Structures are given as C-alpha cells and as structure tokens.
Amino acid sequence: MKRALKWIGIVLGSLIGILLIAGVALHVVGRSRLNNAPEVATKPVAAAVGETAVARGEHLVNVISQCRGCHGDHLEGNVFLDGEIGIYLPAPNLTAGKGGIGATYTDADWERAIRHGIGGDNRVLAIMPSNYFSHYSDADLAAIIAYLKTFPPVDSDFPPRQVGFPGTVLGGVVGFDEFTKINGIDHAAVGGATPPEGATAEYGAYMVSIAMCGECHAANLAGIVGEDGPPPGPNLTPGGDLGDWTEADFLTAIRTGQTPDGRILDSEMMPWGTFSQMSDTELQAIWAYLQSLPALPDNS
Ligand code: HEC
Ligand code: HEC
Numbered sequence: 001m002k003r004a005l006k007w008i009g010i011v012l013g014s015l016i017g018i019l020l021i022a023g024v025a026l027h028v029v030g031r032s033r034l035n036n037a038p039e040v041a042t043k044p045v046a047a048a049v050g051e052t053a054v055a056r057g058e059h060l061v062n063v064i065s066q067c068r069g070c071h072g073d074h075l076e077g078n079v080f081l082d083g084e085i086g087i088y089l090p091a092p093n094l095t096a097g098k099g100g101i102g103a104t105y106t107d108a109d110w111e112r113a114i115r116h117g118i119g120g121d122n123r124v125l126a127i128m129p130s131n132y133f134s135h136y137s138d139a140d141l142a143a144i145i146a147y148l149k150t151f152p153p154v155d156s157d158f159p160p161r162q163v164g165f166p167g168t169v170l171g172g173v174v175g176f177d178e179f180t181k182i183n184g185i186d187h188a189a190v191g192g193a194t195p196p197e198g199a200t201a202e203y204g205a206y207m208v209s210i211a212m213c214g215e216c217h218a219a220n221l222a223g224i225v226g227e228d229g230p231p232p233g234p235n236l237t238p239g240g241d242l243g244d245w246t247e248a249d250f251l252t253a254i255r256t257g258q259t260p261d262g263r264i265l266d267s268e269m270m271p272w273g274t275f276s277q278m279s280d281t282e283l284q285a286i287w288a289y290l291q292s293l294p295a296l297p298d299n300s
Pocket of ligand 2: 207208211212213214215216217232233234235236240241242253259264265266267269270271275286
C-alpha cells in the first residue's frame, strides 16, 4: 500500500513537473512570437501631397476605417487591455506629440503597421485590424499617411505593451490568429490601384473590406450569431432582411438608423452614426455589392 502511494506520488509529481515545464515553454514561445514579427513582403508607399489627398485621408481615417474608435478622439491613444489575462495593451498615440509614434514613424513604418500588422518595434500587433486594412490601395494608403502627418500633435504617453502569463500562452500560442491578424493577411498581394470610384459592386466590395463590415456581420456577410465575440450583426446578403429592401431603404437605414420595419438600429453596436457620413456613391456602391452576393441563409 505504502509502495503504491509512493509511486502515485512520483507519477503525479512528474506530471505536475512536466506541465510546469510545458507552461514555461509555451510562455517563452508565445512571448517571442508576439514580440518578433516574421519577415513578410511589404510594399511601402510615399505619403501623398496636396489638399485633395489629405481630405481623402481624413474621410478614410474618420468615417470609413474609424481609427478614432480605437485610438481615441484625438488619436492620442487609448488603453485597450489593462492587466486582463496579464496583458497591458494600449492602442498607441498616432500623433507627433510626446509619446506619439507620428514624430518618428517613416512612410514605410506606416505601411507595415496598417497593411501588415507589424509595429515600429517589430512586434506583431494585436487587435489592430490590419487584416481589413491590407486591402487598402496604394493611393488611399498614401492619402491616410498624408492626413495623419497633418494631424495636430497631442502629448499622451503610454508605457509600451506588456504581455505576461497567461496572455503569452493565450494570445501568443493558443489564440494567436484571433489576437493578432498577421497570419490572416496575404502580404505579397497588398497594394495596387483603387477601384474606380462609382456606384459599382466592385467599389462597394472595396468599401466593405476597409470599413470592416465583416468583423460584425461575418466574413461571408451572412451574419454572426451568439453572444461571444463582436456584437452579432445580422445577415446582409439578399438571404436576410435586405432581400426585401430597396436601395433607398438601405441609405435611410445607414443615414438615420431606421429600418423599413421601423426599428432603430443600436448605434453602440452598429456604427451607423459614423457610416452616415459616407457619400451617396459609397453607400450606393456598398448596396450594389451586397445585392450582388448570393442569397445566403443566416449563418448558424
Ligand atoms: C479595433 C481597434 C483598432 C482600429 C479600428 C484601429 N487600430 Fe490601430 N491599433 C490598435 C491597437 C490595439 C494597437 C496596438 C497593438 C499592439 O500594440 O499590439 C494598434 C496599433 C497601431 C499602430 C502601430 C503603432 C506602433 O506602436 O508601432 C498603428 C500605426 C495604427 N494602429 C494605426 C491605425 C490606423 C491608421 C487606423 C485606421 C486606419 C487604426 N490604427 C485603426 C487598434 C485599432
Ligand atoms: C462593430 C460591429 C459592426 C460593424 C463594423 C458593422 N455592423 Fe452593421 N450591424 C451591427 C449590429 C450589431 C447590427 C444589429 C443592430 C440592431 O439590430 O440594433 C447591425 C445591423 C446592420 C444593418 C441592418 C440589418 C437588418 O437586417 O436590420 C445593416 C444594413 C448593416 N448593419 C450594414 C452594415 C454595413 C454595410 C457595414 C460596413 C460598412 C456594417 N454594418 C458594419 C454591427 C456592425
């Protein structure tokens, strides 16, 4: 009996030891993966010049891609995670003020962060939705950089990101592809021309990518169900409610939040207040694209 107990003790002790070693190893691997981005193909662009480009950049930053929603109203930065699962994660100050990256960032740095999800210090960016922004055309990215360079500097200094246990394992190993976006990007394929601006499905598809509609309405736009993750947005293909809508209904819904059946969309969950500043052409293009999709049943 005593002997058996002794053996059980040895086996249990070894198991705990192995688990501890495995935990430490995963911690080290995860931390290293998050802090050292792999070498990826990049395609730097030079900041655009001129008022038209700056105005385009302003519209893309503030309305289409809503950088302020995460980086703060004055792009001064904003703490995203404050110690949850061992992670301190600020969305950095993007201005040229004290503590901002704008003062030192090169055009190539902007491209790498926005389209490839890699920070100036070569860390793999977490939460920053570069998987959507990788669709940005060269001209539009150049306009964004031009606008960000004109942005009034704000002094706002955050300590650098810190990822400790168990965040290293959860974000760096187990959930790496959800926490970061780098593997969801076809790095060699970024760049190219902006689709011709017009009320076409092609231009609408571009807008839907850079406006991140898929984040809340699912990649196939047939809706998200359930409580987990982002606010569950309904099916936007003709298989959902929009199958019975007209283009005018769609524009009214995005401009005023009111759907044809009289509901008011929750502006906290569906950012129509910001999207209402999209141009008619942009909204008509998005509508044309949504209508061009197959009528999918709601995702389950
Ligand atoms: C959903 C939230 C979200 C949105 C929207 C967003 N960002 Fe970010 N961004 C973040 C977070 C969080 C980080 C920090 C990631 C990290 O440190 O792991 C970040 C990091 C960055 C960095 C890297 C800075 C550095 O330290 O090297 C740049 C540049 C950046 N964002 C620019 C933008 C621009 C430009 C837009 C709009 C086109 C934008 N972001 C939209 C959340 C967001
Ligand atoms: C941050 C999450 C989020 C993003 C991003 C988002 N939506 Fe939504 N959307 C929602 C949610 C949640 C609802 C449901 C709101 C409600 O019923 O009050 C919704 C509802 C809608 C509706 C009404 C659908 C219906 O059946 O009543 C339309 C249309 C819509 N979204 C279009 C878009 C388009 C187009 C984009 C991109 C330009 C987009 N959404 C981006 C979360 C989002």
